[in-house]
Amino acid sequence: MSGGKRGAGAAGASRKACCMVSEILEEAGLDRERVRQIRRQVLEGIVLMCQWQLQRMHEHAPAEPAAPRGRRGRKIQVE
Numbered sequence: 305m306s307g308g309k310r311g312a313g314a315a316g317a318s319r320k321a322c323c324m325v326s327e328i329l330e331e332a333g334l335d336r337e338r339v340r341q342i343r344r345q346v347l348e349g350i351v352l353m354c355q356w357q358l359q360r361m362h363e364h365a366p367a368e369p370a371a372p373r374g375r376r377g378r379k380i381q382v383e
Contacts (some may be wrong), residue, residue: 327338 329335334342
């Protein structure tokens with residue numbers, strides 16, 4: 305195995321994964337610029353979703369902290 309080839313593929317030589325992915329994207333009609341555009345839209349969507357979730361959490365937060373529940377202190381008379 306010389307020249308970095310790992311074995312014979314269907315075309316007689318192995319192909320790198322990046323080349324295969326590029327070919328698949330090309331066959332699907334997606335060029336590099338379109339893939340970047342899609343990536344940007346997906347990331348912007350994630351940011352908007354996170355902002356929306358933070359806003360919902362802020363709206364539903366109580367105005368004042370509630371008194372702790374459970375055990376309460378005892379009243380003790382001081383002389």
